Amino acid sequence: MKEITKQIAELIKKPMEALGIIVHNVEYITENNYNFLKITLDKVNGIDLDAIVEATKTINPIIDKYDLIKEEYILDISSKERG
Numbered sequence: 007m008k009e010i011t012k013q014i015a016e017l018i019k020k021p022m023e024a025l026g027i028i029v030h031n032v033e034y035i036t037e038n039n040y041n042f043l044k045i046t047l048d049k050v051n052g053i054d055l056d057a058i059v060e061a062t063k064t065i066n067p068i069i070d071k072y073d074l075i076k077e078e079y080i081l082d083i084s085s086k087e088r089g
């Protein structure tokens with residue numbers, strides 16, 4: 007699965023850069039019997055909800071087009087936590 011998440015990161019990297027968004031992390035995990043494709047994004051001055059929505063609208067069709075993950079999963083796109 008590591009190879010697939012790496013491929014997904016590569017596929018979405020340029021479209022996210024065009025939006026001024028940084029792909030911080032892509033991981034596939036299972037929690038409470040649910041599979042999650044977690045994509046964590048960031049932006050130079052922080053990322054807001056509008057940017058997350060725009061990123062989701064861009065990422066979703068890319069992931070659907072390449073269909074790299076065969077089992078059911080939940081797409082979880084979020085911002086990188088600031089510490």
